[in-house]
Amino acid sequence: MKNYTDLELLRLSKAKRTGHKIGVTFRSIPGKFKRLGIKIGLFFKNLVFGIGHWFRDIALTFVRGDWKTKVSYFVMGFGNVSRKQIFRGILFFFFEVIFILYMALFGGRYLSKLYILGTNEKTIVDGVELPGDNSFNILLYGVLTLFFIVAFIYTWNLNIKQNRINEQILKDQKQLDTGKDDLRALIDKNFHKTLLALPTIGIIIFTVLPIFFMILVAFTDYEASHSTFFGWVGFDNFGQLFNWSNSGGSKFSMTFGQILLWTLIWAFFATFTNYFIGMLIAMLINKKGIKLKKLWRTVLVFSIAIPQFISLLFVSKMFTTDGIINSLFHTHIDFWNNQWSARICVIIINLWIGVPYLMLVVTGILMNIPKDLYESANIDGANGFQQYTKITLPYMLFITGPYLLTSFTGNMNNFNVIYLLTGGGPETQAYYQNAGRTDLLITWLFKLAVNKGEYDFAAVVGILVFIVVAGLSLIIYNIIPSTKNEEEFQ
């Protein structure tokens, strides 16, 4: 393909110019992938080098440091205390004591069993119950202990860094921070650490730790039927995914493929029907000469304001064979028992929930489109449709690009609409564990875990959902022109 300069491009006919633009976009895709690959490579390179540097620094500090620093390698906080930073020193020392006590009395036991998750099951001999190993607790506390070890290494490193810095400060004949200074810094220089402490700890304990745990569960055979005694199975659960033979009794891979396909189809339709219909309604309300704008908006927003479990459950009952819809039209259609009608219904009913959000989002943006664009288009004699495709739509797509992506992945995980409307049904024998035809990966995951107690497979599905969502986001974010340069906003 030829490369044009800007001037040559302007001289081309319209069709050719568009063709050229599309060509350029497609040609840049491999390059973008290459850059993405390089980025990932660089990340790992930096990681390895970073760890190398860290070890070197630790060793150098030990060799070059004075005796106080050297003792601090074993008794945390010693350097601080001996340099009159009593407050910090005591904190460090306490942390070390707690860590050692924890490991000796509690963590060590679980950590040592983590590799096998317990060996003896609970047994009943002569009516006496002999307690066995509890694999769930071993895994959970083992993971907790691992996190604690990481926290300890981090603190230990901090302790050594402090020694290094303090030595330097004293060598320069400057004052060290006192305990009072430290406390004052918490509301001034280190105020961000104060603010972040609670939210970060919450996220680590209630999100990071559980996710890490569940990733590990995907490599075990943890199921409700033997929830206290299970072991590692390696990649067996993932192996089921690639076990295409139906004769083996495992429909897992086929079910996964089918549900993934439907999830993507659903997300595509749910996102784009909402997007275009929401935009059209917003434009209709925003049109010059339409009165009662506020009323129309408020009416639509009703479906956001009412908790979904009420509205969706009620609507779901409206569509049953003896529901209101059938009696209104004197028909007898079983909407929820046919896979196609059920699928179409959820997409249509989802409009009812999703369009108002879009309308709110779009209304704000529509008002920001420069009016003179439309005025000059009017003078040039462009009709409404042309104005829409040439001005409104490109502008909207440009601004809402990131929003479209998040709503796509949001729809892939749109649990409420599917679960409350159909419960994933109609269920079918053809699927693994009787999953349903409208089940998304997320509802399937929920049913596997809560109804069937197959935690191991639920974990596998969860990881795959993550891989799909993360992969899509990574690719799309790197390919679409990003409007997200945050420093530019400020």
Add this chain to the structure above:
Amino acid sequence: MAERKHMSMSTKRRIGNVASYVTLALISIIWILPFVFLLLRSFDVGNTGPSSAIFPEKFGFGNYIYLFTAGADFLKWYFNTFIIALVVCVVQTAMQFSMSYVLSRYRFKLRKFMMNFMLVLGMFPGFLTMIVLYQVLKTIGLTGANAVPGLILVYVASSGMGYYVSKGFLDTLPKSLDEAALVDGATRAQIFVRVILPLCKPILIYTVLTSFMGPWGDYVFAYTVSLGNEAGMNVAAGLNSWLAPNMINDHFAPFCAGGVVVAIPVMVLFLFLQKYYVEGVTGGAVKG
């Protein structure tokens, strides 16, 4: 000639407007109709099961009275949900806002890492962690009848991850405000409390509103954690239990009545604060 052309333009516009009004009216009817049906069903004392009739056989307040009698646990559920929502909206707003403030205003070493990390964490389906959290809550005895504190803990704990919308708002406040206050000798904490917080009223109201409304609608986790124990349910889990096959035949109309009673305060709150909600949604959408 010119006159006629002008006339036809305005007639055209008028026809266009009429068509628009008709479309809008139709859309509004479609949007409102389910609620009208819900309301009608809630007054049906003749047939309390699912029904295909649009108008009740017999009008009456029986279903509403049933909700508030001792036989139904509705009041208990309502109270549970209210407590949860109250605590969650305070704590969640505080945690979310701290997180967004720091990420918006400070530049520190781990900032980019934290943001990317939370982005990645957010890509894991939320239910994945539910299995563990449920087991842990069960171990410490916060399930079943004691589900309320357990639910609060889980709703609140990770709320820092929802910092995006508030951060988008904070990013639009000029940094010169902070700098001017710093020059005047204010501490960072003073800047946060005296300068930034008063300017953030709209986004704070938005956060409070959304976090207050969240627990009213949460069905899945509340249902799982309450273990079918009526004393620990929120309204969503409780009302939904009335739709179980063995209950639905005489509990569908009370379900509708309960739905109305739940929806009204939430709706009033929502419509009242709609302005802030719109600001939040649009702000978040544009800036991501």
